[in-house]
Amino acid sequence: MQSYFESALPYLEVFYQPIYNLNEKKLNVAEALLRYDDGHHQNIEQVIRKAEEMGYVSCFDLWVLNKVLEQLPELKKRNIERINVNLSPVTCSSVESEKKIFAMLDQCTSDISAICFEITESNQLQNMQQVIKLAENLIKRGCLIAIDDFGKEESNLLRLMQIPFSVLKIDKAVTWTIDTTSFSKDLISEIIYFLHKYGIQITAEGIENQLQAKELSDMGCDFLQGYLISKPVSFEDFCAFIDAHNKKESAGWKETLEEAGKKNHRKEK
Numbered sequence: 076m077q078s079y080f081e082s083a084l085p086y087l088e089v090f091y092q093p094i095y096n097l098n099e100k101k102l103n104v105a106e107a108l109l110r111y112d113d114g115h116h117q118n119i120e121q122v123i124r125k126a127e128e129m130g131y132v133s134c135f136d137l138w139v140l141n142k143v144l145e146q147l148p149e150l151k152k153r154n155i156e157r158i159n160v161n162l163s164p165v166t167c168s169s170v171e172s173e174k175k176i177f178a179m180l181d182q183c184t185s186d187i188s189a190i191c192f193e194i195t196e197s198n199q200l201q202n203m204q205q206v207i208k209l210a211e212n213l214i215k216r217g218c219l220i221a222i223d224d225f226g227k228e229e230s231n232l233l234r235l236m237q238i239p240f241s242v243l244k245i246d247k248a249v250t251w252t253i254d255t256t257s258f259s260k261d262l263i264s265e266i267i268y269f270l271h272k273y274g275i276q277i278t279a280e281g282i283e284n285q286l287q288a289k290e291l292s293d294m295g296c297d298f299l300q301g302y303l304i305s306k307p308v309s310f311e312d313f314c315a316f317i318d319a320h321n322k323k324e325s326a327g328w329k330e331t332l333e334e335a336g337k338k339n340h341r342k343e344k
Contacts, residue, residue, distance in 0.1 A: 080134040083122060086113040087135075089142045090307035093316065094159075094278065094300045097292050102320050104298060105150070106159040106193070107143045108307045109135060123163075133166040137175055140190075146310055147185040153317045159191045159221060167194055168202040173209050180216060191219035191242060203237060210239050221278070225249070243270055247281020247301070253290050264294045271295065 087109065094104035111119045126132040140160050150158060166172045180187050192213055200206050210220045221242035222235065226249035245263065252259035267277050279291045282301030291299060305316060 078131060078134075079126060079129050080131040080138075083111065083113075083126075083135075084138075086111050087138065088112070088309060089139055089146070090309055091158075091313040092300060092307040093305045093313070093320075094157075094298050095304050096298055098297055101154075101324070102304070102317060103154055104157040104159070105155055105313065106300065106307075107139055107161070109139050109161075110307070127163075127165065132163050133169060133172045136161065136163055136166040137172065137179070140176065141179055143190070144179060144183045144185070144187075147183070147189060149314065151185060151189065153314060154321065155189070155317065157189055157191050157219070159193050161193045161195075161223065164195060164200045167206045167209055168200060170205060173205070173212070176209075177212070177216070180218075186217075188217035188219075191221050193221045193223040193244065194238065194240070195223045200234065203234065207237055207239070214239060224280075241274065242276045242278060244278045244280055244300075250279050250281045250287060250291075250301075251283075253287055260290065263291075267294050267296055 088111075090108045090110045091105045092108060093102045094106060095101075096103050109119055109123075111122045123132060123135065126135055143158055143160055147158070162176075166176075180190075192210075194200075194206070194210065214220060219242060220238070220240040221244055222238065222240045223244045224246040225235075225243050227246040243266075245266070249259075249263065253263060254260075270277060276297040277295075278298035278300055279287075279296050280300050282288055282291070282299045282303045284303060287301075288299055288303060308316060
């Protein structure tokens, strides 16, 4: 009898959601997200929930990582400098999963420093020593660690201080409060200011309108992720989206340079 993971395998696909780099004004980061479609309207949350119940969730995490590493050369060709890959609390707490992760990274011929592993800080992180060890070893290999969904549920500060990380992702539920009260706005601004002092980059999730984007940009946020930029799309559509963006950006630079040349020519006259 096939395992639950094996039976789900034909319907799995990795989607990518572009992340906008505010500092460089580029779309050069993306998050890899698992999607499932068997034609019966079962969503990925249901699949993962059942996988957790049956003890197969790490299989899904490792499958996504393997697929991202396969697609990494094409992503790098499009100037994507960072790809975020999620690791579930179960995977982070497993010594066996750590061995498999490093085996995949060792076999990868591309630059694995482009991989940023997202860890959700939650009470499901059962073996904290193993989580810390995994994070430290990934950092030693040149990978990045991000704390995902910050501000959601408990946001345990002790665990936040224990896990080494260089990127903090503010949960969309927190982002959506930015234009509701001055307290919310000030608190998010202070979080960004404080973490920047320690070299930690901030990604705001759930960006859906220009007001949110402007507010967070003014606060010094480093990255924006959300439907304002793009929903998660298939690998093929993501490549097409980035190609179109790069072409537009290149054309924009060409126009800027041409205009600058005309101005200099007029000055010379």
